[in-house]
Amino acid sequence: MTAAVQTSPPAVPLRPADEVMRLSRMGASFPTRLSFMRSLLRRMHGEGWRFEQRRFDLDAQGFGTVVLTAHTPEQAYSLVVFSHDLPPEKRTDRVIAEAWDATFSLYDGIPSDADIARLAANTPKQEAGRFTSRELVLGRANRSLRLFSHVTARLSAGQQPDIGTLSGVGYLMRTTAVYGSGKFGCGDRALIADRPELQGAFQVEMLAVWLFRWFTVMLIEHLARVRGGDSAVPLAPEVRDFLGVGNATGLGMAPFLGRHPQLVHAWVTARETALARVRSLAEGADETRAAFLRLLVRARQHVSEWQVDDPQQMARIEELHQDLARLSEAAPGLLDATTPWDRIWQFGQARLGVEAQELLLALLLEPHGALVDDLADRMHVSEHLALDPAMRLSELRRLIAAQQGWVDALALDGPEAEARFWYYSEEKLEPRLGHRHAEPGGMLEMPLAFARDIRRLVADLAQAEAVDDTIVAAFLLRHPQHRHTVRRVQSIAGLDYAEVRDNLVADGVRPIDLLRFKLAFFGASKFDPKSDLWTRITLFQGAPQPDGLADADPDGWAFAIRPVQVN
Amino acid sequence: MAALHLSFGELSFYCCRAAFGAGLPWGLAEDAAVTAVWLAQQGRDPAPLLAVALASLTGDAAETAVKQEPAETATVLMADGERPLSALVSGPSAADWWQVLKQDPAARLVVRNVDVPGWVIACIASRTGDGPTGVQADDGPGDVVMSADGGGAGSSGETAHAGLVAVDQSAWTIVQRHFHLSLVPSTDASRSAGAGAGLVDTD
Structure with missing residues (x-):
């Protein structure tokens, strides 16, 4: 249907993780042909x-x-x-x-x-x-x-x-x-x-x-x-x-995303690379443009048939429907130019809501199977979270500054910043989300408070390094509570999409956003939230x-x- | 007592949370799971050693603070207290240090008075493939000595038994008891606030 398999890097850069890995966008994910x-x-x-x-x-x-x-x-x-x-x-x-x-x-x-x-x-x-x-x-x-x-x-x-x-x-x-x-x-x-x-x-x-x-x-x-x-x-x-x-x-899906950062990076990298490849195309073949427009009509009908009880999601669906109408009006003109797919993407960025932007991503990939389907084979990895005990503390701090800088943008002070905690209940191991300041069990939380834990690690690293720029092995001997976080930081070095760049224990966190993100990668549709959980x-x-x-x-x-x- | 067969995934899940339930931080609990799976891959049942190590920890019979003593001829890890050093705490640290030190042909690492030396040995071997030059006992307090010039092989490096491990049921009962310490008791409030609560499924 379109160009042959692309092996060189796309001209258009991949979307930044600060945009892609936020809950508000993850919670607007749609299935794609890579699902x-x-x-x-x-x-x-x-x-x-x-x-x-x-x-x-x-x-x-x-x-x-x-x-x-x-x-x-x-x-x-x-x-x-x-x-x-x-x-x-x-x-x-x-x-x-x-x-x-x-x-x-x-x-x-x-x-x-x-x-x-x-x-x-x-x-x-x-x-x-x-x-x-x-x-x-x-x-x-x-x-x-x-x-x-x-x-x-x-x-x-x-x-x-x-x-x-x-x-x-x-x-x-x-x-x-x-x-x-x-x-x-x-x-x-x-x-x-x-x-x-x-x-x-x-x-x-x-x-x-x-x-x-x-x-x-x-x-x-x-x-x-x-x-x-x-x-x-x-x-x-x-x-x-x-x-x-x-x-x-x-809630069972959320811990999975926390335990498999390398896998999550592989999934998102494949999807974002596919989008970048399509956006990089200088031209759109007649047949491909026609297929896109047919799919857009179909997507509008699909959305019109997506009815849920949840008022918040229903409002988002109605906005999406209006956005798709705007896209339908603009699409023929946008496609009749050079770099048509990037133009239509830029239109979406400027004029459409988050749900419509993510649906547009799926739409753009759909008629470009020959260009992107090979990426589905890159969505699995042999996972290995490994600690480097010889790393100097100064190097670890530089690494964190380079890849976990997103933590600095979050409000992590005050009781509301860690108001919730994720845990396994003794009742059939049902995963639950507790209120830390009102319920017992906070000490038994799952390690999903990445942002908070990074902040605590950085504070202790600063003190330790001031005394002696020693190695990680020596630091962890004195601070075993940071072992999980250090291993995670080191293991995802260079993997931009490995982490959810939000505070997962904040008051108001919506687990439903994490669920939709993962389920969209499965290929699920017609999301029908029954609560935030x-x-x-x-x-x-x-x-x-x-x-x-x-x-x-x-x-x-x-x-x-x-x-x-x-x- | 009869053996129970567990998948490696199951073994990892329960061992990690049993160590967490025993009071270890997540990072050390994750190392306990890795070590347990490594033992299983060698065809060994990890439950007896783990059960002793867990019971030692929660029975207040082990020190959890590790200190590194400066010594001329070796790097020495030892308890910061009178009781034997917890293997679940010191094993990962010993593996860290041995991974760093082993490049030096004159390197020597001593982990002194550990409650379950066999667990520390497995921790080190799972990470580096190296075995000890000296150990007094597998499951009783003793020292573990690693030497770059005389270390034995920790394993063949091959997976002896893929997929399932048979665990001793009495030891596994102890592991399970600690696993349950990682779970939060259910209350009427938490039950009614759980995902899926309150909906009558008649659609």
Whole structure:
């Protein structure tokens, strides 16, 4: 569609971290064609993966076991799903839930009957179960009762669901936790990290969720057949693809971003490099400009279908809608010039709000796959946080001044600057955000107060260096409380996008901003905040189903819009 | 007692937080996790040594302040007090110093009167690949001596057992007890303020 792969650095510089890594902008992130779901579908399509339903043992109420297998050219991965009867009083999206409508494991290979029996005794227990290195992912999901009831009724009567009703939710079931990487005895990421198909970030988790989405369609069509018999019809293909899979996400994602600064840098660098490459193009091909304008129309409709209860987010969506109208008016003229993509980007910087600017980023990448898709392969790193004990304190101070200067701009004095603290509750290890000055437990906080800790480290370094410009090993002998921060500072030297450049324990911090940032990299859409602490989202909405992938455009589902009503 | 099988990711998660629960700063707790995983990669169960080190710390049987004594022939790390030095505190420092000192062919490092010498040795080996020239006991108080001209190999450098480690259940129970010290007790207020609270999931 556009120019060949670019290997030289782009002429336009990458956006500065002081702009990109602020919560206010992170909380306006949108998925792009580099998002993990997108790269997974491109790979599966390109490599010709096959998918099969190996077991389908559901009773008339939809309870039982289903096994769905993905065959790569070299491997097989099987999603083993257990569908349960969930009493209404146990229905909750919280981590502390103890029962779900469905639970699942992604098995490395094709499970034997004995494996399935073993999983049947453990997967439904989730955190209380024990797993082996053959299990790569563990998850659970609840039905959207409203939509489930509606779709079952319509299909069983020989009708397609009402698109308006379907669009209001967007999914039949939503996952409430998806665990990978060694949790509860499951296989560590290190065991599979050398497999090309799983090298990218969260690819195995995305695969599990995508297969689970296929299960939700099978389940609803099964229930419709049971109820309607010969009168029942399957979902129309465009409706099947429009159905995503929901997800409820809370505070658990924030500690991940803190623990993996090198990975976060890799993600953001890839995205920003992609943007810079596009902006650097001297010209826009007719076909590419036309594709951009078509996508802009589609994005406007997508945004108009994005309805949430949260008044703050709804106001942002309305502003975004107006901004996109302005962009639509200006775009044809801006594109009819040299450096068209940079012109349109500059227009966005000058005239549009933050949500629209970030959506524009996604729009600009979309028609430039040939130019940017190689960057998806750079979004994983072999992480290693290492301490350099031989570094002189003066050198460490210079390093901090050069890369953590952003801390100086923050208001870190006074009780409101550390009003909150992040912790694991003893209740099922649920991550929570406490009020430091009103609740016990502040001493047990997770190490997410980077800005405060940098400030404290700098103060002690200044005193120590005044006495003796010794080495880090000697300093940490006297100040072991700074060990985590020193290691982190040294390990992210030169990695501009590694840190959230805000105070994550300040009064008024919105964890939802961190969640949206990470979820956008996953490829999530339709962010539906339920509070400052958690959000619902839709995954894979508009994406092909496994049985339709081979004949589909794997990149044709950006900014999913609802299909025309089918009857 | 029967063994429990843990993934390395799980081992790291619990060991880090157990050390934190025992009162160590995060940075030292992270080193405890790295050391535990390294032992597991060598095919060794880290739980018995870690359990002794944790119990020593929370049982008030170990010193947590380390001082560096000037000495002519060696760098000496020792407790700033009468009790044995905590291995969970001194191990990472010993690894720091050995990483700095080992370039000198005449280098010598002595960590004196450590509560669990085997843990300090593992800390150093996990970072540098070097083993000690002298150690009195693996899990009882003793000295650890590192020498650039005579150090043994700390490991083969190869991963002996990838993926899972079998841990002794009685030792792991002690690790888990310390892990729970890192958790904040749940209250009605914190429960009702948690993510997802207050919503009836009937959509």
